[in-house]
Amino acid sequence: MKSTTITLEHGAGGEVMQALIGEIILKNFNNKSAGSVGLESLDDGSTIKLENFDSNSELVLTTDSHVITPAFFPDTNIGRLAVAGTVNDLTMMGAKPLALTCAVIVPEGFPMDDFETIIKTMGDTAAEADVPIITGDTKTVEKTALDSIILNTTGLGITVAEKPVRDSGLSPGDKILVTGSIGDHGISLMAHREGFDFDTDLVSDSAPLWKLIKPLLELKTPEGAAVITAMKDPTRGGLANALNEMAQKSGAGILLEEEDIPFKPAVSAACEMLGLDPLEVANEGKAVIGIKAGFEEKVLEILKKHPYGKDAAVIGTVTSENKGEVVLRNRFGGMRYVDVPAGDPIPRVC
């Protein structure tokens, strides 16, 4: 009989673990193979066949461990976050995701239904990005050692443009874009976690961005240079952190126009109430993109065709002044520095 919770045996390498892999993991991952040996072989590893790629292409490897409290939040779960996060890390490098791994550490007592939902969400999110999950690992630990599930996803990708896209490639004159509204993930999570009844349907924006960004990677200037000069996903630390990193690494300044940054009204209202800066709040399905000036319309046209890019906007310009700094200008000309957040956003009171 199928057990209703995870037990230590589910990670012990025996029959029970084999059953878990077969009945839950293999069943819920549709795309499991990137070469002649895939996940369903349950061999010591899997293979990836490389074909039709330029010999100048580079492989990109990234890894991310995901912990989030609670594991379920509006209106998805840690499974989507783990797959989208790694797909996006590859995407931000200008790399097509080739394959993912999935390592799970789960405490005994974790509800089996929740486990299956998370695995299914991983499978669905990977399918959305057309990337197979080809190998994995499952470990169980005593409930005193861990209070929720941990997922690790490693992703292998291959660059599609001549060079990988970096977060350090901004030059003065470039335009800065975001692919959609800012702060949705962090605020929806906080509202959910703290039980705030904001009376809104704000949900996490967690999404794999590969298909949104792919067409931009092919864009070239008439001189043959890539239109995208830099790219980053504004996850923890939000837009403030991502932009500061881009400015510092590029040795340039960034001037943002506050009025042009897309925020959902619920995010603005919640931030105003709680004393948070929406620029410091996490996003899990957005990209910040630096592009060559003059290509704003073309890039926006492409982004807006995809549901994840419908609210895309040009929000600022790269400057030679204020090197390494991000400056925000509001509708009446007031300017302030956008700082690197000190840590997790903490609401202020007085």
Add this chain to the structure above:
Amino acid sequence: MTEKTTLLKPSPETGTLIEMAPEKIPSKQGIPELEKKLLERIGASARKLRIMHVCGTHERTIAKYGLRSVLPEEIEVISGPGCPVCVTPEADIDIAIALAKSRASVVTFGDMMRVPGSTGSLLDAKAEGADVKMVYSIDDAVALAEKKPEQEVVFFGIGFETTVPANAATLLRGVPENFSLLVSQKRTPPAIGLLAKDTEVDAFIAPGHVATIIGTKPFEPLAYQGFPVVVSGFEAYDVLLGISLLLTQLGEGAARVDNGYPRVVKPEGNLIALKMMEEVFETADSEWRGIGNIERSGLVLKKEFEEQDAAKRHEDFYAKALEEIRKKAKGRDKKRCICAAILTGKANPSRCPSFGKGCTPKTPAGPCMVSQEGMCYNWFKYARAGGSGHA
């Protein structure tokens, strides 16, 4: 006072629903071009002027909207002692930490968490395993106590008259037996009196939140001393209107208290809130971090509420811990920074020997560097890279 409320949760700041009046919500709902018009008016009558505000939220508005970068050069806006977490004495933070480390769950507001006591902050203590929790209101702390009746829960109550009424109302409603209040609350009028005697500014912007509770009258001593005063709200246009009204008073050669926030502030204040405060608290002398003792500027629980007074409830522990802390902390504030002079507008942060050296936003030594409202914090932020701020 609460008629325009649209959101659902009381603000921890005021304990009333006034915070959620629609005009407070997103700045984009502001009247277009209003700021530009006010700036033109200010520009037309600008004169050499040093304005002090005494409210953390005003500093936040000023920083958030970059107001210093758009005001005429002659107008300087400085931040007085208005950040309640900044003026909370080290010893109170130390006691809270000691309680959290040994016998109770200590619960407080987010911005109190990062403020260092003599050996670290509540956040540091939490990382070391102390039982510290962050809440958005005293109600959340009471709910915590109700959920775990076997656990002592201490709410670290900080702030001015804006947070006091919510605490008073909660105690009057009744709290679980395992709940107590560690009171570190302050009254603004005595500090205002001190500022009137000993400060180097020309005019004051008075805090709209505090005035919502205590009314505009307590600010009159400043006007009697010859300072123009405007009670202001917290949108960019509120602060700009405040500055414009101060310039009008100066132009007329007048010194009075103008209410620049009449959509919220009534001259008499919130009488219900004041009555509740009086029922629960009585005044006492109080230590302000970086400033020193100010007579009758603190609040303590009345005898009837002894059971809910963490200082009494944990008396044995409290007295001993306090003694040790005082021994350790003796004279340290003064050695480390010149906060008192900065908070009263007599010195700029760059005059302080610790500024930018031992004392930075990541390693704050004194209250002015502690939070985003602090003058040193903002000075540090704006001065670096030759920034646009000229505070």
